[in-house]
Amino acid sequence: MSDEQDEITVINAPVYLKYNFTAGKAPARYLTQLKKGVLTGQRCPKCSAVYVPPRGSCASCGVATEEEVELSDKATVESFTIVSIPIPGNPIEPPFVVANLVLDGSNISLIHLLSECVNEDVHIGQRVQGVWNPESEWDYSMNNIRYFKPIDEPDVPVEKIGTLPVTGLEG
Amino acid sequence: MKDIAIVAYQQSDSVSDAGAVNEVELIMPVLARTFEQAGLNSAQDVDFVCSGSCDYLQGAAFAFVSGVDALGAVPPIKESHVEMDAAWALYESMLKIRMGHADSALIYGFGKSSPGDLPTVLSQQLDPYYLAPLWVDSISLAALQARLMLDKGLITERDMAEVVSRSRRNAMNNPHAQLSGDISVEDVLAEETFLSPLRKADCSPISDGASAMIIATVDQAKAWGLPYVVISGIDHCIETHNLGMRDLTDSVSTRMAANHAGMNAGKVDVAELYAPFSHQELILTRALGLDKETQVNPSGGVLAGNLMMASGLSRIGEVFNRIVKGEAQRGIAHATSGPCLQHNLVTVLEKGENA
Amino acid sequence: MSQPETLNQAFELGYTYTRSTGPVIGRFLTALKNRKIVGIKASDSRVIVPPMEYDPDTAEELSEFVDVGEQGEIVSFAWVKEPRESHPMQVPFAWAMIKLDGADVPMVHCVAAAAESDIATGARVRAVWADETIGFITDIRCFELV
Numbered sequence: 295m296s297d298e299q300d301e302i303t304v305i306n307a308p309v310y311l312k313y314n315f316t317a318g319k320a321p322a323r324y325l326t327q328l329k330k331g332v333l334t335g336q337r338c339p340k341c342s343a344v345y346v347p348p349r350g351s352c353a354s355c356g357v358a359t360e361e362e363v364e365l366s367d368k369a370t371v372e373s374f375t376i377v378s379i380p381i382p383g384n385p386i387e388p389p390f391v392v393a394n395l396v397l398d399g400s401n402i403s404l405i406h407l408l409s410e411c412v413n414e415d416v417h418i419g420q421r422v423q424g425v426w427n428p429e430s431e432w433d434y435s436m437n438n439i440r441y442f443k444p445i446d447e448p449d450v451p452v453e454k455i456g457t458l459p460v461t462g463l464e465g
Numbered sequence: 466m467k468d469i470a471i472v473a474y475q476q477s478d479s480v481s482d483a484g485a486v487n488e489v490e491l492i493m494p495v496l497a498r499t500f501e502q503a504g505l506n507s508a509q510d511v512d513f514v515c516s517g518s519c520d521y522l523q524g525a526a527f528a529f530v531s532g533v534d535a536l537g538a539v540p541p542i543k544e545s546h547v548e549m550d551a552a553w554a555l556y557e558s559m560l561k562i563r564m565g566h567a568d569s570a571l572i573y574g575f576g577k578s579s580p581g582d583l584p585t586v587l588s589q590q591l592d593p594y595y596l597a598p599l600w601v602d603s604i605s606l607a608a609l610q611a612r613l614m615l616d617k618g619l620i621t622e623r624d625m626a627e628v629v630s631r632s633r634r635n636a637m638n639n640p641h642a643q644l645s646g647d648i649s650v651e652d653v654l655a656e657e658t659f660l661s662p663l664r665k666a667d668c669s670p671i672s673d674g675a676s677a678m679i680i681a682t683v684d685q686a687k688a689w690g691l692p693y694v695v696i697s698g699i700d701h702c703i704e705t706h707n708l709g710m711r712d713l714t715d716s717v718s719t720r721m722a723a724n725h726a727g728m729n730a731g732k733v734d735v736a737e738l739y740a741p742f743s744h745q746e747l748i749l750t751r752a753l754g755l756d757k758e759t760q761v762n763p764s765g766g767v768l769a770g771n772l773m774m775a776s777g778l779s780r781i782g783e784v785f786n787r788i789v790k791g792e793a794q795r796g797i798a799h800a801t802s803g804p805c806l807q808h809n810l811v812t813v814l815e816k817g818e819n820a
Numbered sequence: 821m822s823q824p825e826t827l828n829q830a831f832e833l834g835y836t837y838t839r840s841t842g843p844v845i846g847r848f849l850t851a852l853k854n855r856k857i858v859g860i861k862a863s864d865s866r867v868i869v870p871p872m873e874y875d876p877d878t879a880e881e882l883s884e885f886v887d888v889g890e891q892g893e894i895v896s897f898a899w900v901k902e903p904r905e906s907h908p909m910q911v912p913f914a915w916a917m918i919k920l921d922g923a924d925v926p927m928v929h930c931v932a933a934a935a936e937s938d939i940a941t942g943a944r945v946r947a948v949w950a951d952e953t954i955g956f957i958t959d960i961r962c963f964e965l966v
C-alpha cells in the first residue's frame with residue numbers, strides 16, 4: 295500500500311450513553327391502567343379535550359390534566375398510510391397500515407397498526423377495534439393491543455371524527 | 466432603545482432525582498407561579514417565549530418540544546429554543562425586544578440530569594477528535610483546573626473549603642436549595658478527596674428542576690403595574706475549545722463580558738456567579754475584581770443545587786429577587802457553559818422605579 | 821385518580837458517528853498510527869499538540885507541522901480514584917495536562933500510576949502505544965511515569 299492510502303481521512307467515533315428513564319406521573323398512570331387492559335385518557339379542566347396517551351397537560355390550554363377518563367378500545371381512522379418499505383429493526387413485513395386512530399371518548403389521535411384488513415380498502419372515518427394479546431402477556435405497553443382491525447359499523451362523517459363519546463357513534 | 470426589565474421570576478426546588486415527573490410536569494407548576502406573579506394567565510399574554518434545555522441530559526430526543534405542552538400554544542405563539550442555559554434564552558429574548566418584535570417575553574429553562582451520568586454526558590460536548598473519544602468527564606477537567614490554581618499558589622484548599630462552607634450556610638435561607646447546612650471549613654477539609662484535588666463538597670450536585678422569568682419593556686412593566694428590575698447590560702464571550710491554550714486560572718471571557726455589559730459603571734451590591742466548582746467561584750470573583758463591598762452568591766450559588774440549563778437564568782432571578790426585596794440596588798449575574806468556564810454571560814441589573 | 825407505580829426503564833442511546841478528519845487532524849492521526857506525534861505552529865510560533873486547524877487568537881489557518889517528542893512533563897493532573905465506566909482505564913489513574921518535549925501547549929490525556937503519591941506536577945511521562953494503532957487518539961493508550 296502506498297503512503298497515500300494510509301492517510302487517515304475518516305474516523306469512527308461512536309458515542310454510547312446509558313440512561314435510566316422514569317415515566318412521568320401522567321404516562322405512569324396510563325401505563326399502569328394499560329397493564330390491566332384499560333385504556334385511560336385525561337380530560338382538560340378548561341376545554342374538556344381528552345388526551346390519550348396523556349402527558350400531564352392540555353397542550354392547547356397549558357394547564358394540568360388530572361381527571362381520568364376510561365376509554366373504549368373502539369376507534370375511528372383519522373388518517374393512515376400504507377408502508378411499503380421495510381424499516382430496519384421492525385419485525386413487521388411490509389406492506390402494512392399505520393393509522394392515526396381516535397379512541398371513542400377521546401379527542402386526540404394515537405398511532406397504531408391496522409391489520410386483518412384489505413389495505414386498499416382502508417379509509418378515513420372507518421371504524422376499528424383493538425385486538426388484544428392474551429391477558430397473560432399484558433405489560434406496561436401499548437403492544438398489549440397487537441393491532442386494530444375493521445369492525446362492522448357505519449363510517450363516521452369526517453366532521454365528527456374526534457368528537458365521539460365513549461359509547462361510540464350511536465351512543 | 467427600549468429599556469428592558471424583569472417583572473417575575475420563579476424556580477422549582479432543586480432535587481437530586483425528580484423521579485416520576487416528566488418535562489411538562491416539571492415546568493408547568495413553575496410557569497403557573499410565574500404567570501401568577503406577573504398577573505398574567507398564560508403564554509398567550511406575552512409576545513415571545515424562549516426556552517433553554519438540552520435533550521442529551523435525559524437522553525430524550527425533542528424533550529424541549531414536550532416542554533411547549535406546558536405553554537398553552539393554541540392559538541400559535543412565537544416561540545424559540547436554545548440548546549443552552551436559559552440565560553442565553555434571555556439574551557435571545559432581549560434581542561427580540563430590542564429589534565422591536567416584542568414588548569414582553571417568557572423565558573424558562575429546565576433540566577432533568579438524573580436519568581444519565583451527567584459528567585459523562587458532558588464529556589461529549591468536547592472536541593470530538595481529541596477529547597470526547599477519551600471520555601474526559603466534566604469533574605476531571607475541573608480538577609485539572611483546580612490543581613493549576615493550587616500548584617501556582619493562587620488558592621489553597623482552605624480557600625476552596627471556605628467557598629463551600631459559605632455556600633452551605635447561605636443556602637439555609639434558600640428554600641429551593643438541595644444542599645445546605647451549618648458546615649464549617651474544618652468539616653469540609655475533613656472530607657477525603659473525591660477526584661483529587663477536589664472533594665465531593667467542591668462539586669455542585671446533580672440536580673433536576675426548572676426556572677422561569679418574564680421580562681418586558683419598562684413601559685410594559687409600568688402598564689402592568691409591576692415592580693421591576695432593569696437589565697442595564699448583558700453580554701457573553703467564549704474562549705477557545707483547546708483547554709491547553711486557555712489560562713484556566715483566570716476567566717478572561719467573563720471579564721470581557723462584564724466590561725461590555727457595563728458592570729463597572731456603578732457599585733455592585735450583589736453578585737450571583739455560576740461556579741459549578743468551588744475554585745471557580747474564586748476565579749470568577751477575581752476576574753471580575755469583586756471586593757468585600759459585593760455579597761457573592763447569597764443564594765448559595767450552584768454548589769447548593771445545579772439545575773443544568775436553568776441555573777444561569779436562576780442566577781439572574783436571584784439578583785432580581787434581592788433588588789425587588791430592597792436588599793440591593795444594583796447587582797450582576799453570571800452564567801456559564803462548557804468545560805472550565807469556557808463560555809460566560811454577564812448581566813447587570815438595577816433597581817427600577819417601582820421595585 | 822389512580823396512584824401510579826414508578827416505572828423505570830434503562831436504555832442506551834447510540835450515535836454511530838463517523839467523522840471526516842480534514843487535512844490537519846488527519847495528519848496528526850496518521851502520525852499516531854505510525855507511532856509518532858506531530859504538532860503545529862501557531863501564529864506566534866508556539867507549538868500546539870494535538871494540532872489545531874486555525875489559530876484561536878488570530879484565526880489564521882495553520883499549516884506548519886512540527887514533530888514533537890513522545891515524552892513530556894505534567895502541567896496539571898487529577899487523580900481518578902473511581903474510574904467511570906466510559907473512562908479509558910478501569911483502575912485508579914490520573915488525567916493530566918502534558919506538555920510534550922518540543923511543544924508549548926499542553927494536551928489532555930491519561931496517565932497510568934500505581935498511586936496518587938507517585939505522580940506530581942513537573943513529573944516526566946512517556947507515551948505508551950496501543951498494541952495495534954489505527955489512527956485514533958487512543959493509539960496513545962496512556963502515558964506512564966518515566
Ligand SMILES: [Zn+2]
Nearest residue numbers: 338341352355
Ligand atoms: Zn384544554
